[in-house]
Amino acid sequence: xxxxxxxSKGIIKDxxxxxxVLGMCPTLAVTTSVINALGMGFAATFVLLCSNIIISLIKNxxxxxxxxxxxxxxxxxxxxxxxxxxxxYLPGLHKSLGLFIPLIVVNCxxxxxxxxFASKNNxxxxxxxxxxxxxxxxxxxxxxxxxxxxxxxxxxxxxxITPLTYDPMLVAILAPGAFITLGFLMALxxxxxxxx
Amino acid sequence: MKYYIKLSLILLIFxxxxxxxxxxxNTLTAPVIAQRKAKEEIATREALIPNANFTQAQTADGxxxxxxxxxxxxxxxxxxxxxxxxxxxxxxxTMVGVDKDFKVLGIKIIDQAxxxxxxxxxxxxxxxxxxxxxxxxxLYVDKDGGAVIALSGATITSRCxxxxxxxxxxxxxxxxxAGGIQ
Numbered sequence: 001x002x003x004x005x006x007x008s009k010g011i012i013k014d015x016x017x018x019x020x021v022l023g024m025c026p027t028l029a030v031t032t033s034v035i036n037a038l039g040m041g042f043a044a045t046f047v048l049l050c051s052n053i054i055i056s057l058i059k060n061x062x063x064x065x066x067x068x069x070x071x072x073x074x075x076x077x078x079x080x081x082x083x084x085x086x087x088x089y090l091p092g093l094h095k096s097l098g099l100f101i102p103l104i105v106v107n108c109x110x111x112x113x114x115x116x117f118a119s120k121n122n123x124x125x126x127x128x129x130x131x132x133x134x135x136x137x138x139x140x141x142x143x144x145x146x147x148x149x150x151x152x153x154x155x156x157x158x159x160x161i162t163p164l165t166y167d168p169m170l171v172a173i174l175a176p177g178a179f180i181t182l183g184f185l186m187a188l189x190x191x192x193x194x195x196x
Numbered sequence: 197m198k199y200y201i202k203l204s205l206i207l208l209i210f211x212x213x214x215x216x217x218x219x220x221x222n223t224l225t226a227p228v229i230a231q232r233k234a235k236e237e238i239a240t241r242e243a244l245i246p247n248a249n250f251t252q253a254q255t256a257d258g259x260x261x262x263x264x265x266x267x268x269x270x271x272x273x274x275x276x277x278x279x280x281x282x283x284x285x286x287x288x289x290t291m292v293g294v295d296k297d298f299k300v301l302g303i304k305i306i307d308q309a310x311x312x313x314x315x316x317x318x319x320x321x322x323x324x325x326x327x328x329x330x331x332x333x334x335l336y337v338d339k340d341g342g343a344v345i346a347l348s349g350a351t352i353t354s355r356c357x358x359x360x361x362x363x364x365x366x367x368x369x370x371x372x373x374a375g376g377i378q
Contacts, residue, residue, distance in 0.1 A: 032312040066203050070210050077214040081221055088228035091236075152313060170349070173313040 045134025244293025
């Protein structure tokens with residue numbers, strides 16, 4: 001029962017982007033196109049899953065005074081592994097995400113979940129938490145990227161969907177567009193929450 | 197005191213284990229990555245000048261380029277090289293193919309990290325295809341009085357690509373007229 005609860009909380013109730021407001025740097029940077037958002041979401045989910053598993057396994061042998069450096073070593077190692085494996089076996093994805101993979105290290109969702117959840121719970125629940133948070137992150141990124149890509153480039157997943165007469169609103173895929181879109185979506189989430 | 201030494205030792209063990217794992221994975225993936233990069237470069241070269249033999253050569257400044265020749269008649273078909281220059285926010289690397297009279301056959305942007313939506317559009321075909329047929333005389337962006345139509349909102353990127361190509365063509369050209377590989 002609690003497995004399902006931990007899994008589903010990341011999607012709406014504790015959504016990492018709109019509710020916890022974690023990992024803003026990659027959120028703003030990668031959401032210029034849906035394909036980048038999906039790639040970043042899945043890469044971050046994978047790192048989150050691996051780091052949550054390891055951290056919940058080593059929680060009893062990690063002295064609390066040095067837990068943060070230990071978590072960072074674990075996370076950075078997984079990020080490097082993802083980077084190397086992706087470059088070797090998925091070069092296409094690595095080309096479009098190459099810049100953002102190192103950003104996963106500083107993604108506070110991963111460190112945040114390690115500190116707030118994995119270091120206090122068992123492996124099974126940590127897995128559920130990682131998958132839920134990862135999915136929530138991926139979904140939120142995709143929503144932001146969908147809005148920005150359609151407005152800013154007139155495409156979705158690279159396919160032209162707006163009529164030819166539509167002149168893409170360039171600002172949407174530049175940095176200000178990220179902040180504006182994020183702001184509107186957060187307001188919407190808060191409005192829905194208040195109504196309940 | 198003893199407590200702090202213990203903490204440092206524990207941290208050291210964690211780091212040592214992590215670096216050991218990373219080193220192992222690096223030895224597995226590094227050759228695959230290098231191989232794939234080399235393959236990609238060969239594929240791009242062959243797309244620019246098809247059905248040719250490539251031999252490596254070097255210009256006076258140490259950069260390498262490739263001479264493409266007909267595999268049967270040994271006649272020189274053209275040259276390929278990588279032009280690189282700092283654009284707006286990254287170094288833009290362009291693979292260029294020219295014919296034996298140094299007229300551009302085609303270009304391909306192989307590496308860039310320019311602004312998405314502006315400079316990053318330099319990888320689009322409708323920007324790169326306009327370079328075909330150009331020579332050093334008109335390889336300037338339109339603002340500088342040349343024939344290259346710059347990307348809207350990304351003149352710096354367009355200018356950097358155009359200038360890097362022109363400079364490399366000149367370097368290769370002077371190398372060959374100075375008695376390089378003929």
